[in-house]
Amino acid sequence: MYVCLCKGVSDHRIRQAVEEGARSWRDVQRETGCGTQCGKCACMGKTITREAVVGE
Ligand code: FES
Numbered sequence: 001m002y003v004c005l006c007k008g009v010s011d012h013r014i015r016q017a018v019e020e021g022a023r024s025w026r027d028v029q030r031e032t033g034c035g036t037q038c039g040k041c042a043c044m045g046k047t048i049t050r051e052a053v054v055g056e
């Protein structure tokens with residue numbers, strides 16, 4: 001499922017960024033570009049990031 005339409009970032013891509021070492025929403029933004037344009041996806045992006053980090 002796409003989380004970020006502006007940058008074409010999926011939930012899978014966010015989890016992958018966490019697997020590769022991202023530890024915060026800011027890291028995920030830097031790695032994927034998610035949330036760096038219109039910002040509408042930030043809430044969901046943060047939630048998925050948090051879940052992925054906790055689940056590691
Ligand atoms: Fe993610 Fe616009 S949908 S920045």
